[in-house]
Amino acid sequence: MPITESDIEKIAALAQLELTDDERRALTPQIASIVAYVEQLNELDTSAAEPALGGLTDEGARTDAAREDAPLPSLGQTLALDQAPDPAAGHFRVPKVL
């Protein structure tokens, strides 16, 4: 299915990107050609294959990843806010939501 500039606009909105007109024009054929390339996977019959989701190794899958349920020190407010672009009164300040 061909990918249009309006598709690119919709994807950009989902990805929280504000593309320029130039970017949108450049990305449309690039994304279309990459998608056309990856569609070669449709040649393959995968009806008998399970998706490779989860652990990649048997040993990894067997490992009990849960740590002991004990409290550990956290980052703390000072350090957490240390690099915030706009900290205010112990919070991360952002522009109005609506």
Add this chain to the structure above:
Amino acid sequence: MNIETIRTRLAGGELDARAVAERALTAAEELNETLGAFLQIDRAGALARAGELDAGRQGDESSAQPLGAVPVAVKDNICVRGLQASCGSRILGGYHPPYNATAIERLRDAGAIIVGKTNCDEFAMGSSNENSAYHPVRNPWDTARVPGGSSGGSAAAVAARIVPVALGSDTGGSVRQPASLCGIVGVKTTYGRVSRYGLVAFGSSLDQIGIFATNTADAALTLSVIAGRDPRDATTADTPVPDYVSELTGDMRDARIGVPRELFGAGLDADVRASVEAAIETYRALGAEVVDVELPHAKYAIAVYYIIATAEASSNLARYDGVRYGFRAEESHTLREMYRRTREEGFGAEVKRRIMLGTYVLSSGYYDAYYLKAQKVRTLLKQDFARAFERCDAIITPTSPTTAFLLGEKTDDPLAMYLNDIYTVTANLAGIPGLSVPCGLSQAKLPIGMQLLGPHWSEPTLFRFAHAYEQAQPFDARPPVSAEEQ
């Protein structure tokens, strides 16, 4: 100086840690204008650390640490407390993580000195290091050419003998390919072998921290230090860490090397092919049995990779929103406008391209057709490797289809750049270890690397095979831009 030389000179009293650190720092500073390998050089921190090591060492040689006074460079997507972690991106410009990656903690505990943060493709997305938001890295063998990517700065720093060891990250070949293009050893381990706590996430089912070194022994020793289970990374496996150095026996008797002939076809540079074929003959002469193997789904690996890696990246990079740290676009009127403008101004072209592609393949109605399909083909590829490893202990391929290309040569065609990863992405998709070793120079005097791939947890075998080759065919050539005379 490799690790053994540093250790010998320290033990003999010829050098102390401060002198070793000073030498690496001076080389890093002097060569950075030519190579652009570093984004930050930590002179003060490295010298302070060296001073501590010298003070601790006096009169107590029995406490010699495995990486005592070894200068290490670290890719800028791995967190080192007190240093920047920009990931080569504007969106994390000036960001200083408040903690160390587990691999960094382990290196420091073993006596290593972190000398600085190395340049890379933005968020490790690229095969040439040209996607850094700051400046490109140049190949020490020919400064008109790329060092490979995405860990290009780490590769160039080791190749130019600024440091003996560097860390990178390998999501689709980002350690092995630049190692190959720069004439050094590069290791990507089994998924779950090295903790990723403190590695900035790109493709979480693919990412591994990897090692660059000038020889196999240094890489093996470094892996012995950083490998192992970490409660802070749930994907690390509870699998014992062997002494990799003790595996370097040179013994190739009863070894079986698999050759996937279908990967030696079209698109492979003639010099690269000849060098890897010669390496296969070297293995035969060392007593290995050479067998043909088939990887029928390897030709689909790039397609699978660019669905899975971009899908995971689009999710992982959603956290860069200008709220808690990093860059924020100015003068936005609403929260949504702030998000969008921050990401628009903060991310570079390749990162946006991959976020867009990843968002597309995960979007409503397309998930089954792309992401799920790719994960199924990934299973078929894993099965190919499992079958191949019934017939051999390791598979040999080229690491990259060509030697280092010119800066600007492939930047206009993203797909052509992606195809450069054809030999390396399979290991990340299957979760298996892979290692690149120099195996000669092209007619244009550019290094060529061969790749060894093995089953899960076969790092000892890969190191043994790589070391045996190194002993039989030493790669002594040095790049024209180098901190040390040959």
